[in-house]
Amino acid sequence: MVSDLAAEVTAALARSILPSVIARGASVRVVAARDGVVTLEADGSPGAVLPILGRIEAQLRAAVPAVTAVRLAGADPEPPSPPETEDLSRAAQRILDAEANPAIAAHRGHVAVDSVSDGWVRIRLEGGCQGCSLAEVTIRQGLEPLLRARLPAMTGVADVTDHEAGTDPFFSPEKR
Amino acid sequence: MGRRVLLLVPARSYRAADFMLAATKMGLDLTVASDGALPTGGRPVIPAHPDDPDRSAGQIASCCGPVDAVVATDTPMLLLAAAVADRLGLPHNPVGAVLAASDKARQRQLWADAGVAQPRYETVPAHAPAAAVRRAAAATGFPCVVKAVSLSASQGVLRADDAAEAVRAATRIRRILAAARQRAAEPLLVEDYLPGPELSIDGLLTGGALTPVAVFDKPAMPDGPTFEETLLVTPSRLARHVLAAAVRTAGHAARELGLQTGPVHAELRVTASGPAMLELAARSIGGLCSRALRFPGDKSLEELILANALGEPVPAGSPPAPRPSGVFMVPVARAGVLRAVEGRSEAEAVPGITGVTITIPLGRWVRPLPDGDQYLGFVFAEAVTPDEVEKALTTASQRLRPVIE
Numbered sequence: 353m354v355s356d357l358a359a360e361v362t363a364a365l366a367r368s369i370l371p372s373v374i375a376r377g378a379s380v381r382v383v384a385a386r387d388g389v390v391t392l393e394a395d396g397s398p399g400a401v402l403p404i405l406g407r408i409e410a411q412l413r414a415a416v417p418a419v420t421a422v423r424l425a426g427a428d429p430e431p432p433s434p435p436e437t438e439d440l441s442r443a444a445q446r447i448l449d450a451e452a453n454p455a456i457a458a459h460r461g462h463v464a465v466d467s468v469s470d471g472w473v474r475i476r477l478e479g480g481c482q483g484c485s486l487a488e489v490t491i492r493q494g495l496e497p498l499l500r501a502r503l504p505a506m507t508g509v510a511d512v513t514d515h516e517a518g519t520d521p522f523f524s525p526e527k528r
Numbered sequence: 529m530g531r532r533v534l535l536l537v538p539a540r541s542y543r544a545a546d547f548m549l550a551a552t553k554m555g556l557d558l559t560v561a562s563d564g565a566l567p568t569g570g571r572p573v574i575p576a577h578p579d580d581p582d583r584s585a586g587q588i589a590s591c592c593g594p595v596d597a598v599v600a601t602d603t604p605m606l607l608l609a610a611a612v613a614d615r616l617g618l619p620h621n622p623v624g625a626v627l628a629a630s631d632k633a634r635q636r637q638l639w640a641d642a643g644v645a646q647p648r649y650e651t652v653p654a655h656a657p658a659a660a661v662r663r664a665a666a667a668t669g670f671p672c673v674v675k676a677v678s679l680s681a682s683q684g685v686l687r688a689d690d691a692a693e694a695v696r697a698a699t700r701i702r703r704i705l706a707a708a709r710q711r712a713a714e715p716l717l718v719e720d721y722l723p724g725p726e727l728s729i730d731g732l733l734t735g736g737a738l739t740p741v742a743v744f745d746k747p748a749m750p751d752g753p754t755f756e757e758t759l760l761v762t763p764s765r766l767a768r769h770v771l772a773a774a775v776r777t778a779g780h781a782a783r784e785l786g787l788q789t790g791p792v793h794a795e796l797r798v799t800a801s802g803p804a805m806l807e808l809a810a811r812s813i814g815g816l817c818s819r820a821l822r823f824p825g826d827k828s829l830e831e832l833i834l835a836n837a838l839g840e841p842v843p844a845g846s847p848p849a850p851r852p853s854g855v856f857m858v859p860v861a862r863a864g865v866l867r868a869v870e871g872r873s874e875a876e877a878v879p880g881i882t883g884v885t886i887t888i889p890l891g892r893w894v895r896p897l898p899d900g901d902q903y904l905g906f907v908f909a910e911a912v913t914p915d916e917v918e919k920a921l922t923t924a925s926q927r928l929r930p931v932i933e
Contacts, residue, residue: 368882368910407876407883414877455567483889486564488545489537492552493560493573519889523564525542 357418358385364415365392369408373401380408380424388420402474402512440505441468447502448475452495456481459522463495471507473499483518485525487511531838532557534588534595534612536576536605539564542815542887543601543830550830559595561588561612563604578608581623585611592616597837599790603680603811606630619839621810625786629810632677633715635785642784645777645804647673649719656715658695664718665694671721671752676701678714681814683901687721687752694718697753704899721752722797722804727764727771729778729794730813730821730829732836736788738779739842741832742813742821743771744854747918754897759921760817761854761914766798774803781805791833816885816906820855851910854917856925858886858904860896864932867891869904874927880911880920884928894932904930 362382373380380401384391390412394401401408401424409422445465453462460480467474475495481487488511496509533556537544551558561574574592577584589612598618600609606626613620628634636649650664665672665688674697676684684701688694698716705714726749731740745766748759764771778794791812796803812818818829824843836842858869869886876884886905888894894902907928909920 368880370882410873411876411881415879452567459567461567485541486537486539486544486562486566488548489560489562489564489573490566492548493558494566516886519891521889523539524889524892525540525887 355385357388357390357416358382360416361385361390361412361419364412368415369411373404373408383425385419388418390419390422391425392422393425402510440471440473440503441465443503444468444473444475444499444506447499448495451498456490459484460520461522466512471505472510473503473506473508474510474512477511477513477515480520480522481518482513483515483521483524485521485523487513487515487521530555530557531597532559532593532595533834533837534559534561534592534598536560536578536598536600536609536612537562537564538578538602538604541602541604543812543818546816546818546828546830547599547601547834550828550834553828554831554834556834559592561592576605576608578604581608581611584608585615588612589615597834597839599834599837600811602814603630603809606810619789619837621787621789625788626810628785629787629808630678632675632807633717634677635781635805635808636717636719638784639781639805642780644781644784645802647720647722647804647806649717652698652716652718654713654715658698661695661698661716661718662691665691668718668720673717673719673721673752674698674701675717675719676705676714677717679704679708679901680809681901681903682755682757682897683708684898685755686898687755693753701898707899708901722799722806723751724797724799725749725766726795726797726806727766727774728760728813729775729792729796730818731775731778731792731794732832732842733782733787733789733792734836734842736783738775738782738792740775740778741823741829741842743774744813745914748922756857756859756897758857758859758925759854759918760820760857761852761918761921762820763852763914765914770798770803774798777803777805778808781808785810790837791829815857815903816887817855817857819883819906820853820908820910822853852912852914852917853882853908853910854914854921855909856907856921858907858925858928858930860894860900860902860904860932861930862932863895863899864893865891866894866904866930867933868931870929870931871927875907875924878909878920878924878927880909880916881907881924882910883908884924 379395380392383393462478466476561576566573598613600606610626671689684704686697726746728744730742731738743764744760744762745764794808795806911917
């Protein structure tokens, strides 16, 4: 049976949060709601949800006063990495450092592996890449195919960068 | 083998990420051409030079391989996309039509010849003296609107209530054009100011026939002297017969420009004698505004555009959005350095608000209209009725406090 809190949170999600999450290429659903703590699960690109999790929590707390905390399944402090995960993380960073970061440095940028889970490599774009209007092109045309070719065990690449916080993007959107 | 699309992406654009996401969701195989030199490594991005479309189109066509469609994500790539598609034998808008759609004076002329409803207008040649502006304004009548023919986003558009104001507006707009490095010999338009509600229509053309996909009301449109487009709410609350007439007018206007395929974004005012065309562009709605729209099957506007380019039918008939929605574009109140946008949490807490995105990096110099062409960011809302959407966006906008020093 779905708890009242879960139902309220589900309604609030549908009403005011899901559209912006979907617009970022993902979706979220409530998997647990107990003692004020809501656990969400993301479908699609986790990189689309992680950077705005704080805002989702603020909106849910405003909409449903009984909510005290919001967690994303799989995004809490990670358990110790199994060796293969650690290997994937290190391997991805090594490939990025050797084959992507020297060129990206020409755009005042840098790409770092943030974490790895379930085969997903979560990357963080820094410097000129943070907030760059062509960051998504760089990831989907450049970084993801590069890592996919080198790391067959990888499921995909998720961007966990808070692009809105970027202050020096190489290409800024600016003009409408 | 999957369908392959050549995407032309300008370096400065809000639109790249949404098109990339849409293509990924549709499982398309993408080839990207851009004027932004990208350190991508994996799959090379083809260099594109939109300022030299003939030559660049040849280069792109020779190295992009077989593709099923060519799509420009934003205005700077429209002409080049038409030229590339022409070389590849793919459906496209005639180059002349794209040129006409990017020149407001040419639009006016073609629409006048075809009897499309629009404001009375006069064209003032580049370098013409003040007397020519006065004559044009007097012929048009007051109040009038003086505008550049090549700019967008209400940049270089000013209302004038008398001849002296018209001359001052023309002088200021020419300075804006010079700063924007537009072509030196650009004429100005002086046209009748049309009172009445304003709306925008986004649609897709198939064989020259327009299928509307979203109609936005612009309830907060100012009377001038500048014309910030801040508030967009869909679906429109105008009467059904008025909307039908507006869609017919926009479709007529697109055909008379020679446009055949792809997205159009039309802006109209509803006057006492019916809808009249303000402008039409051969692209989708600008900025991040398309994120306010979701279509049946949870599709984005970019998915519809890509599907249309691939020859798939455009869904029509049903309401375009599952719920009323809207967007507030945060205007620049004054010139200076953007230091912060305060009140964001308070704005996000307004019931109905689904997101607040600030797109100008902190520390950037910003200028208000008519000199600038920027908005600080976008606020999105969704609610049960369009009135509630408008209320949510208005309340949220009042809670945002941009700090510009």
